[in-house]
Structure formats: C-alpha cells, structure tokens
Amino acid sequence: MSKSYTPGLKVLKSAKIVKDRILPLKGKVCVSANQKVESDTIVASTELPGNVHMLNIANELNLDPEQISDCMIVDLQSSVKKGQIVAKSKGIFGMFKSEVKTPVNGKIESISSITGQVVISEEPITIKVDAYVPGNVEKIYEKEGVCINSVGTFIQGIIGIGGEKQGKLKVLESNKKDILNNEMKDKIIVCNSYVDYDFYSTAKAIGVKGIICGGFDYNNISKILGYKLGVAITGTEETTTLIVTEGFGEISMSKRTFDLLKDNDNNYASISGATQIRAGVMRPEIFVSNNENIVEKAAMDDERLIISINSTVRVIREPFFGKIGKVISLPSSLTIMKSETKVRVAEIEFSDTSKEIIPRANLEVIFSD
Amino acid sequence: MSEIIKNPKIILATDCGSTTTKAILIEFIDNEYRLTHRGEAPTTVEAPFEDVTKGVLNSIIELEELSQREILDCEEIISPITNNKGVDIYISTSSAGGGLQMMVGGVVKNMTGESAQRAALGAGAIVMDVLASNDGRMYHEKVNRIRELRPDMLLLSGGIDGGTISHVMQLAEIIKNANPKPRLGMDYKLPIIFAGNIKAQKDVEKTLKHVSDLIMVDNIRPTLEKENLQPSRDKIHDLFMEHVMAQAPGYKKLMKWTDAPIMPTPGAVGKIIKKIAISDNISVLGVDIGGATTDVFSVFDEEFNRTVSANLGMSYSICNVLAEAGIDNVSRWVPFEIDESDLTNRIANKMIRPTTIPQTLDELKIEQALAREALRLSFIQHKNFAVSLKGIKKERTISDTFKQDISGQTLVDMLKLDLLVGSGGVLSHAPRRSQAMKMLIDSFLPEGITKLAVDSIFMMPQLGVLSEVHEQAALEVFKKDCLIILGTCIAPVSNKIKSNQALLSYVIKNKEKKISGKLKEGEFIFIDLPFDEYETTIIPENNIDIGEGKGNEFNGKISGGEVGIIFDGRGRPLNFQSKEIVSNWSNIIKEYPE
Secondary structure, eight states, X not given: OOOOBOOOOOEEEXXXXXXXXXXXXXXXXXXXXXXXXXXTOEEEEEEEOOOEEEEEHHHHTTOOGGGHHHHBOSOTTOEEOTTOEEEEOOOBTTBSOOEEEOSSSEEEEEEOTTTOEEEEEOOOEEEEEEOSSOEEEEEEXXXXXXXXXXXXXXXXXSEEESOEEEEEEEEXXXXXXXXXXXXXXXXXXXXXXXXXXHHXXXXXXXXXXXXXXXXXXXXXXXXXXXXXXXXXXXXOOOSOEEEEEEEESSOOOOHHHHHHHHHTTTOEEEEEOOEEOSSSOBOOEEEEEOSOOOOOTTTTOGGGGBOOTTOEEEEOSTTSTTOEEEEEEOOSSOEEOXXXXXXXXXXXXXXXXXXXXXXXXXEEEOOOO | OOHHHHSOSEEEEEEEOSSEEEEEEEEEETTEEEEEEEEEEEOOOSTTTOOHHHHHHHHHHHHHHHHTOOOEETTEEOOSOBTTBSOSEEEEEEOGGGOEEEEEEESSIIIIIHHHHHHHHHTTEEEEEEEETTSSOOHHHHHHHHHHHOOSEEEEOOSOTTSOOHHHHHHHHHHHHHOOOOSSOSSSOOEEEEOSOGGGHHHHHHHHTTTSEEEEOOOSOSBTTBOOOHHHHHHHHHHIIIIIIHHSTTHHHHHHHOSSOOEEHHHHHHHHHHHHHHHHTOOEEEEEEOSSOEEEEEEETTEEEEEEETTOOSSTTHHXXXXXXXXXXXXTTOOSOOOHHHHHHHHHHHHHSTTOOOOSHHHXXXXXXXXXXXXXXXXXXXXXXXXXXXXXXXXXXXXXXXXXXXXXXXXXXXXXXXXXXXXXXXXXXXXXXXXXXXXXHHHHOOOEEEEEEEETTSOHHHHHHHHHHXXXXXXXXXXXXXXXXXXXXXXXXXXXXOTTOEEEEEEEXXXXXXXXXXXXXXXXXXXXXXXXXXXEEEEEOTTOBSSXXXXXXXXXXXXXXXXXXXXXXXXXXXXXXXXXXXXXXXXXXXXXXO
16 A cells, blocks of 8 residues: 655654754764753854955055065965955055055965955854754764754644754643743743734733744744745744744644643743754754653654544644544545645544545544554 | 667666656667667766766666667777677766856947857857957956956957957957966866957967967858857867867867867757757747756747757756845745745755755645746846847848837747747756646747747757767757657737637637637636647737737637646736635646646
C-alpha cells in the first residue's frame, strides 16, 4: 500500500530533541562534547568580515591605475586608522602633492593596479551562537557548531514571526486585551484561541516576549510587519515573537496543544517564531525542558507521519477546517470532490459521529500518546 | 550507448518538484512509446525526512499499485528489466530544495548583465540578483548583498572580447572581497563561471581563484551584436550536478540511480518547448506554474527566452501573488461575494499548508482567481525581459525613416503567437479543461488566432530530460499523450473599437458541419468543437486585425479541441464592469458546474 505522508506538526509531551547550533561561517566552538549547557550558554562564535569601503585612488590622485602602487604609503593587509593618509601623489617638482585619507578604521584588503581601487575592510563583526535550549552537547561539528540534545515538551506551531526568545510561560484564560498587565513583562503568554491586533500590540507594549495563540489574521501579521508577508520565511523580525498553532482566521488552539502548554504554566520555555515553508522546512516551536527521561516512544519516527486506519487526524482546509477525527477507511480509488477534483481520500469519523470524505492531502496526523 | 538504452521497453521518469514528486511510466507498445501510468507523492527533501529518494520511492510505489508492475526491489529500482520486473531507463528532473539559485554579474546591467541573466535562466536557474557596475548600488552594498544571498553559483560576464577590462575587474574585486559562501555545505568553494572579456581571464583568475572554484568559458557577449549563451548554460548544468545536487539531501543517492544527469526542472521544460517550436516551425509561448515559482518560456523568430518569477506560485508564494496583484485584482475573478479578511485568510492558509487541495467549488474558484493573477504578472515580467539585444547600433536606411524600432524591444508579439501551452498543477489538474483554457486566455490575453494546449498531466519536465536520452520516445509521448489541445482562441484587436461595434464574421466547416456567425465588441462566443482541423474563413472589419493585417481576412485551418473554439471580443485589456459579467464569461464556456 502506498504511504501518505502528511505535514503533521509535533505536539509532544516529553520528547528528546536535538538542535544543531551552527555558525553562518566557520569559527570557534566554545564548549566540549557531553558538556551540560543552559539556554544562554555561548556554544560557538565566529567573526563575520567587516563592512568594506572602496577608495578610488587612481581617480583621487589623477593617475593611471597601474601607477597607484608607487603612491601607496601603506602596505597590503596593514591596519589603518580613520583619517590616516594611505596614498600620496608625487606632485610636480615635489609640489602640489595630493593625498587620500581612509574614512574608516580597518585593514587594507586589496590594492588593484587594474582598477586603481583600494579596498579597506572594517573590523570584523563577532557573532555568538547560544545553546537556545538547556541540555547536553551531543556532538561537535568542528569549527562549525554543536548539536545539543534535551528532553522536554516540544510543540510546533504552523507559522510564526520573530526570533528566538526565552521566558516563563503564562497561560491566559481569555483573549481580551484587558487581561494583560505589567506582570506579564518578559513572559511568554499563551492564549487558547484567536487573538487580534490590539491584543498583540498591547502585549508588545507591556514587554511580553512571546505570544502563542490558536489563530491570527493574515492582515494583522502584515500590519505588524509593515509589509505583506508574501512568502512564509520569517524569524528575523525584531518584534514580540508570535507563534500561531493552527492557522489564519478565528481558530482555537487544539485541545492537546493547549493542555500541554497548561501543564507547563510558569515553566521556563525557549521559543522561536522562525518559519520557512519551503526547502528546508522550519516551523515555529516551543520547547520546555523537563527532567523526566520518559521520551514518547518513536516520537520522531517517520512512520508516525503516515495516515493509516485509526490515525487521529485534523482537517487542514475548508470546509471542515480545524475538525479532528479518526480515519475509518482509506479507499484506494480516486474520488470526485464537489470541486470536481479527483483525489485520493480518507473517510473520517468526527467526535459527533458524523462521517465525511476528505482528500488525504487535506489531513494532518496528530500524534497521540 | 547500450542496446537497452537505445531500445528501452519501459522508461521510468520522475520530477522532484518543490511540493510533489511525480513519476511516469512510459512503455513501448505496438511499436510506439506511450505513457501508461502516473503516480505522485509529497516531496521529502525537507525535515523530518530530508531525503528526496523517499518521495521518489513513494511515487514509484503508487505507480506500482496503479500499473500492477513490480518496479522496486525493497528500496532499489530494478533496472534493466529482469523477469518482467523493473524498467530499462530511469531519469529525473528536480526543482526541490529551492532549485538552482544563482547570482549573475555583468558590466552594464541591461547589456552583459541581461545576457548573463538569460544564460542562467535558460539553464533552469533562479536568478537572485544581477550585479552590475551601473546598478546604482555602493561598493559595500554589493559586497553585503553577495554575502547575504549565498547563491549556489555565480556567473560573471562583462566586456566584449578585446575591450576594456577595468570594469569587469571591479566586479571581480567586489566578489573577492565578499568572499562568497555557497548556500549548501561549508566545505566547498562557491563555483564561479567567468564568461566575459577573454582578455580579462588571467586577471580574473588571479583575483578569484583563491576564494572560489573558478571556471572559464567563452564570452557570453563576444561582440555587442552577438550573444553566445550556450557555453555558459552547459557549464551551469555540469556544475548543478557536481556541486549543488551533490549537497542537497538524498541527491547523491538519487544521482546514482539515474541513467542520465538530473536536470533542473525548468531547464527540461525549456528543452521540450524549444523542440516543439523547431519541429513545427511555429512561435510558442509556454508557462509552467508551480508551487513556488512560475516559469514562462517563449520562442519567437527562433529566439528562445525563459523567465522565472521566483515568488509567484500557487502554494509557497501564493500570498506574494496576493501582495503583488492586490486584493482587488484577485477578487475581480472570484464570481461570488466574499469578505476580504476571509479571502486573505483562506489564501494565507494555503501558503502555510501548501500541499492541501480545494475540496469545495468556492475554494477551487479562489485558487483559479489567484492563478490568473500569478500568470498575468509572470507574463508581464517575461515580456519585459524577452527583448532584442540592447546597445546595438542599427544601420538605418531611408526606408526606416518612419520606423521607430529601437534596440531592447520585446520579442513577444501576441499577434504572431501560434501556440500557447500551459503546464503546472493548477492548469494540468484543473477538473475541467475549459477552466484551463479560460485561465490561459484571461491571463495571457492572446491576440489574433492562437491554438491553446495544456500538458495533460504535467509531464513536460520528464519528457524534456528524456529527450536527451531518447528523443524518439520523448517526442512520441509528447505528441500523443502529453499535449492536450484545448482549442483555438480568436481575438480581434484594434486601436479604436466602439462599444457594440461589429468586429468580424466567420464560417467554420468540416465534412460534417458548417457554423457561421458574427462577433461584436464585448461578446465572448464559445463553439463546442472537438479536436479536428476546420476550414475557416474569418472576415474582419476594416480597422480590425486578426493577425493578417488590418481588415485582411483569414482563410485556413483552425483547430478544435477538448474545449472548442472561442471568439473573444472582450478587447485588450479586459473591462471588468461587474461580478455578473465575470460570471457570464464563465457560464458561456461552462467553466464550473451549475
């Protein structure tokens, strides 16, 4: 029988997760294998090349490009200070000399006798990568980063904005903005339903680090970002991190997700809104480390992503968007939908015992204990 | 070439798209190659699978189920055929993992810069940025851009052979100072192809050899009047296999399975489009609308052009279509009232769950509204790019006195277009062929007499790569199983048309029937005529052109098809007066069930 993989999101009470913490360029790893780390431990660092500045010496000194090496008074790779003279013309009979000063501190990166240009590179920019989650260093990627493992509650959202944040979870009973207060500063708040723009902006003004909710309006995301989100590649926005667990629109959070978050009320969580729904798919995530060593069996097993009879599934498209049910049959022949599209389907029984035929592509498996 | 590859009995071909992996089975039956079965499965390049071969195997398993033929032995393709199991040839194309992402550079943006862009696009790449000496950016901005983008490959051109080298050297120095890193893999050097002034090769080598894997090819623009794209395109294909594919998850394994190099999907589609244009001596416009990107290909006057609209697609980038087209342009195609916020949320939900499909009719109509806008915007980009070479001095004679031809004009002439081919899920899988035909007409607005077709089940990529291994099989399947002729669109054009004005009269006949009528301004006439060639006479009014010149009549054959013949008197551009008029156009062609 063919396998039908679904884009199921992980909602795991206690799972082993592994996180690669990789530098953008090769650099230095700051921890050793098997070392215990906290979420804010720096695990690797590197130096990104500094900004470059170009000086057109040939133009400035009115020379041919091949003549500039005779006028340079600093060497290749030497350090220079802002305002320092780097090149000087010989002048006429020793008079009318012209000179060129560097506009920045840096290093002479190249002197070209073809283009007559000198390139000065500013000081490198140091980049530090933290552990993001508390755990153990499982593997070292020499000069590139580390792999950290940890055990805890792991929940993926469907879309998010904003980068990695850490803070205590605070589960709210309502999605009304009046419930927000200054005690929520630096916390990650959880709302089991849809939240609107007013709620988000009030929370942001208070200093809330992150918001986890069931549904959000696409137009409100655009309002926060200041531009229309055309492609779901996010994570670099400098704003309160938002993680939407179900989708766009007035949708409530699935009970299992909300219950797990409620179990972790007041626990310290690491969250990331980074989403990339394209090659190298990345979903926003919430991780709360725990000390239990009980790992959900085969939690990350591919086979769990396959729809089969008795799988618990959620419908992820209209007209039954958000409903949860059980697969009761998987007809192998193609079925014609109301849209006249011929597709492979599954027969689903919902909790109210109603049954519906749904395209398999419109279902996602929900992991169950 | 082995005997088996020369005379294969069964061919398996896959296309690993960004969303789904499609497998087709071609069999040699009754002395000809025919498509027999097709299977598909979600692509598995991404986590948690991170192995493209899983999706490939799943699509083959579906083929096995449908064809009742054993193709796999555990997780290996049985090849060649043994004991009536397996296949003789296996080939594949790929656009998964983001496809081939390139940056190109040229001295003058709309001259060598554009030539480099054309070379990269023609090879099947997505061009992330065009660096040029005159692109208006500061030195450090260019350096930062290269560092940020981390392309898979860089193509540097600039200068005609023997010309000045200082400008192209400036670009080489920018690249050197950026010290670019490839997108995938930290341990290999970024491949850079230098296709510029031959005189600059030594200096470019000195500048770039330490920071990149530098390859020299012939100049892309040896003289101002000549463009020489093929050496660069060939090298891009080689490097795509050696570097990019080798880094993507699971591709090393897949490369071992295939009997020919894996080709970037758009490169393969371009190959088959070119073959149609050459073999039938016609001008062709092709479009492949995917989940992330829309590719447009054209061959006018034997000039091939391809553009890729990197963020205009039907799933991953569907919200970008909404953002670029605007909600009004999208909703004008939706023939029912819907709250704006509901509409945008539905579209955004497709973006975050890209593999879902429309179950209800309303959902289908919304997707097809988005498709019209994605196609329309991609085509605008194509027309602006497919232009004659810029910067050429033209000799003008006395006869040119009143002509205003300048270099850099678009090569796309809709009145000259013979065949418009649509491909990609939303067109090939449209539940009714009339939907595909209407989407193509609404977004491309053909003029004059144009035959329309769709790739029946989206197999142009597989046939493109197959044509490299076994051209006969590729062409046979293409003509018999791939191309579905939808029919013909006749759209008269004029600078001045009055409301309700008579545009043309027509007589269409074959052995069995004769149909005649008249078309007025604003009318949209559909004639249900199955696939056949019909003797046709069209007599336009004096100021009306149907491709033969103003007022000149057409006498010849036009084609019916799975949909039929359409006389489109709606004018160009279309005039959207009300939702009723949009529904009316739709009803005339029986686009949706009642």
